[in-house]
Amino acid sequence: MADRIGHVTWRGPLVEGSGTIDGVGSGAFGPLDVTWASRAEDPNGRTSPEELLAAAHAACFSMALAHALAQAGTPAAKLETSATVTFVPGTGITKVALTVRGTVPGLDEAGFREKAEDAKVGCPVSRALAAVDEITLEASL
Amino acid sequence: MPRIVREAAVDWKGSTARGAGVVEAASSGAFALPVTLASRVAGPEGKTSPEELLAAAHAACFVTSLGSELARAGTPPVRMHVHCRVTMDEVEGKGHLIVASAITTRGVVPGADRASFAQAAEAADAGCPFSSLIKASATVTIDATLESEGGR
Numbered sequence: 004m005a006d007r008i009g010h011v012t013w014r015g016p017l018v019e020g021s022g023t024i025d026g027v028g029s030g031a032f033g034p035l036d037v038t039w040a041s042r043a044e045d046p047n048g049r050t051s052p053e054e055l056l057a058a059a060h061a062a063c064f065s066m067a068l069a070h071a072l073a074q075a076g077t078p079a080a081k082l083e084t085s086a087t088v089t090f091v092p093g094t095g096i097t098k099v100a101l102t103v104r105g106t107v108p109g110l111d112e113a114g115f116r117e118k119a120e121d122a123k124v125g126c127p128v129s130r131a132l133a134a135v136d137e138i139t140l141e142a143s144l
Numbered sequence: 145m146p147r148i149v150r151e152a153a154v155d156w157k158g159s160t161a162r163g164a165g166v167v168e169a170a171s172s173g174a175f176a177l178p179v180t181l182a183s184r185v186a187g188p189e190g191k192t193s194p195e196e197l198l199a200a201a202h203a204a205c206f207v208t209s210l211g212s213e214l215a216r217a218g219t220p221p222v223r224m225h226v227h228c229r230v231t232m233d234e235v236e237g238k239g240h241l242i243v244a245s246a247i248t249t250r251g252v253v254p255g256a257d258r259a260s261f262a263q264a265a266e267a268a269d270a271g272c273p274f275s276s277l278i279k280a281s282a283t284v285t286i287d288a289t290l291e292s293e294g295g296r
Binding site: 004013048060082 | 153184208241274281
């Protein structure tokens with residue numbers, strides 16, 4: 004079992020106020036500023052829940068795929084993953100688009116796509132986000 | 145309705161067990177952080193993990209929902225603090241799942257009482273897009289405490 008922690012403080016109202024991700028349990032990052040404008044309009048160098056979610060999903064997917072490739076006897080030399088999260092205020096998080104490019108000696112395109120599809124379905128973050136309408140995947144070598 | 149799009153990227157080298165990755169905030173450039181399997185499932189040792197990023201995302205999402213609910217109730221907050229703990233566990237027959245996200249919040253909210261703050265926190269949980277999503281595999285719990293101004 005692994006517990007992971009994040010802390011946030013917000014001051015003032017939503018639109019005019021501002022928040023800080025004070026820190027996380029590991030100490031790996033923080034403080035990071037967050038504002039409603041940086042979430043709903045241009046980021047201007049500030050992160051947002053959707054960007055953090057994209058980071059969590061990309062990292063989780065990459066680990067699941069690297070694990071599956073190693074187990075199949077064709078470990079990846081390198082995986083480059085990006086996750087794009089779409090948020091519609093009032094509706095919710097409507098889409099996550101995963102893109103992965105891999106360097107995998109000894110594996111063909113079809114084999115890579117199959118492992119990537121399994122990682123998309125099986126990684127713990129994907130399973131926690133099973134209620135998202137659309138999770139797409141583009142995988143290429 | 146505006147569509148808001150945020151992007152992140154990971155570069156991973158080598159196998160899951162012995163390799164390592166860097167996770168980067170591609171939309172804002174706000175962070176670029178190392179991740180490893182060991183820092184995810186064992187002690188973090190200063191490195192982040194998908195679950196920690198989720199905890200930060202959930203806390204940041206919940207705090208904006210709570211602020212909206214309090215404003216809607218006519219008691220806008222002066223200050224809110226949110227702490228979020230995300231738990232991943234191995235569930236028999238299902239493998240690794242994100243099983244819990246526990247939110248603890250303290251607020252300085254002039255005009256609110258314990259009951260109205262608790263009610264706003266429940267409404268924030270219902271309205272926070274992240275809370276709704278993660279319920280596919282996790283139990284979300286909310287513990288809300290009102291503080292007096294100048295309190296802790």
